[in-house]
Amino acid sequence: MRNKRGWFAVPYVIWMALFVVVPIVIMAVYAVTTADPATGELQLTGSNFTGMGAYLSVFLRSFWLAVVATLVCLLIGYPVSYWMAKEGPRFQRVAMALIMLPMWMNFLLRTYSWMSILENNGLLNQLFRAIGLLDLLGVDHIQMIGTPGAVVLGMVYNYLPFMILPIYSVIVKLDNSLIEAARDLGADGARVFTKVIFPLSLPGILSGVTMVFVPSVSTFAISRLLGGGTQMMLGDLIEQQFLGGAYNPHLGAAISMVMMVIVVLCMVVMNHFGEGEEQAVML
């Protein structure tokens, strides 16, 4: 089949050019232009980028919350993957299915389920009231919705499977003889972990971190639903410019470009650590 079926790739190359490359080029054009309010003609300008300093706090908040969410996901996801990989095949299969299952419900439903829990009169506050915690603290309710914590919680809840799946798939394929060899050579449990298991699972961690960080930094539905509109993130800022209350697609495109570049830079730096390792494949 060598070289004879190369033309099979041609339709896809055209497709990619049309639906991947051209849209990004159009976005870049939008980012460096502005529409004249009177005539609607496009004019070249750099003002979309220079004026972005005003949104520095949004950039910082987005990256900060996304980093926290990614770390929490890693702290929960790694042990789960590690211990899961040690169980029998039956257990593993059921556990994998259970981790995937919520993803087939759509992430907005999952986020919505937290809304009714975190409201000021929501289930959690009712529980606190019933056990007397609120009286103890002398407050009417504990403010949970609309806080950065609620947004991070929403991110962790939604994207945790994206952390578990790649790490698990790497750990489960680890060559057991390497671990045995390390033991035979006198390494204790902790050393086996830090010197053998952890370095070998790095590709999984890297792809897990990518898969959690990117959607977290750019989300707008989670911050909207659980942040109550007070925790504006980059995604909200972009959405506002296109379909929200402040129509300016040129600024929106410029912010998208900047976000894209920063995210790609982060990825390049990170992949540098895992040099030569191939991206772990989900499942």
Add this chain to the structure above:
Amino acid sequence: MKQSNRIGGRIFIGLTFLFLYLPIFLLIIFSFNAGDSSAVWKGFSLEWYRALFQNRLIMESLYTTLLVSLLATAIATAAGTFAAIGLYSLGRRKRDALLVVNDIPMMNADIVTGVSLCLFFVAFFQGWGAFARWFNGVQGVVELPERLVLGFGTMLLAHIAFNIPYVILNVAPRLRQMDKNLVDAAQDLGCTWMQAFWKVILPEIKPGIVSGALIAFTMSIDDFVISYFTAGSSTSTLAMRIYSMTKKRITPEVNAVSTLLFLSVLVLLVLNNVREVRQERRAQRQDVRPPSFFEKLSMRLSSPAWKWARRGLAGAMACAFVVLTVLLTGATSSQPVVNVCSWGENIDEELITRFEDETGIRVNYQTAESNETLYSLLKSGGADYDVIVPSDYMISQLMEEGMLEELDYSRIPNFALIDQRFRNLPYDPENKYTVPYAWGTLGLIYNTSMVDGEIDSWGALYDDQYAGDVLLIGNSRDALGVALLYLGYSVNTTDEGEIREAFDLVADAGRRGVFQGKVMDEVFQKMEGGNAAIATYYAGDYLSMLDNNEDLAYVIPKEGANWFVDAMCVLKDAPHYDEAMEWINFIASTDANLANMDYIWYASPNTEALERYPAYYQENSEDGEPLDLELYEIMAPPAEVLERCEMYTVLPPETRTLYNDLWIRLGT
């Protein structure tokens, strides 16, 4: 030590699953709630399941979600496998370069993919429109559609575009592992390439294809962001429907639909698990299973003698697919339609059904959040509306930009019923573009059980005393307008200093933590549930909230307020102009106005309806109780109240830019 480690591990995994599933179980439990709250249990009932199956909007969006996911998965799996084989036939350098491009949609944030595709489609539509006009001009044989809009097709393309990379990513390793000599060997032994593909390549890469398809389907069904930007206004997936519902009153119908989705996926998973376990056992026992009917069929079909049958079948299936698609689109488009966009909670939905029954015109009813978001929707090319119901100042702005079509008043006889007070208003001085829909005031709503004493000033919105309990209204014109009023300026000022002062007032209160959130229709659940104490909102909506929470009070503060008229207009080049006229005439009738007034609690501009409403209310109330005239005055305020209120006028473009700019900054 090992044993305890294992138990600890299991406990940790168990807790993680509890974290993943507890919210879902709560969601499921509250789908059986008799009340309409997601937090207060009022007893068991199946009411919401019944309501779900009668809710056309949710059922349609569920259908759209499943259809787009299945179609996108099928197409992306076939195309991705095909492309992966092609990629692996290329030289290493070319292949690696292409795989980098292939990674872009996966590396990019959803919102970047969504936004760039949206811009791409809109640019394409503009180019297409120019081409179609030219083409239709030079020849008269084929008529090309000049106006294309975002819809199901663009959303499907977007889904395919983000699914293909996942399929390739899964198929590629399998191809890499495959011994390439196998295909050569098969061909040396006399197979055609096609046969080699079916008998050698496909079985080898099948696990990759299956997991690729599975991931593609998962991504599709889990997607919200990309659909949101590429589906336009007339198509909604379930996620989009829920997103727009969370902005209003979300009902346990959503819990019911989640439960059904969850259970169906669960059943599928269990079945799959059982099947796999059985297969494994069989593999352990090493018994050879006789080939099933389908396997025999496919073996028979792949022999060279059946070549023509194969090609014929493929052709027939392709034809059937095309015919089916045409029929389906034909069936839906042959019925006359009118696309209406209004606000949330702004119509008695029975009126829609009544109109559909009377005229046979299907109403596609959408809602926008605020005048500003409506404008964004219209500008971004995603909207496919005929009739819109913007407020006064936005009407002026749309007229200025030439986006409205003149109405044919000869076909709207009910316009005669509109009160003189609401004709020829400043936004449409010659009354050529609009038929008023409703009017009212913007005021301050507060919960008397959460606030000591009476409130009579907008100052309460910025008062530390109520920190964390105030809801800022979620659109720039109202939020800054109210601040301007408090400072004693006109809501229509163009003085940058005054506007900046108003902005500082709001921003400063925001920094001090006075605002709990920035809301539009979320205000209903927040105020009704006692989750916030003070809000700025519209009189009619206050009356709806009052039905659910008696503690709420409404004031027009001493600094004055805004009064507004929402009016129906038709967009330029609306595809369903005739149906739009019928809809407007129907809505302007006294009957419709009475029904609407009774449902949405906004005052009607129809003279007869205004006069007859108190009697109508009494007739329709359960125990013949008369209308509370104090409430009626909130709904339809008398002249002396309106005198204290100012109507918005359209602001010049520079001021609008300033508003937008300041508004975005408020969130940061």
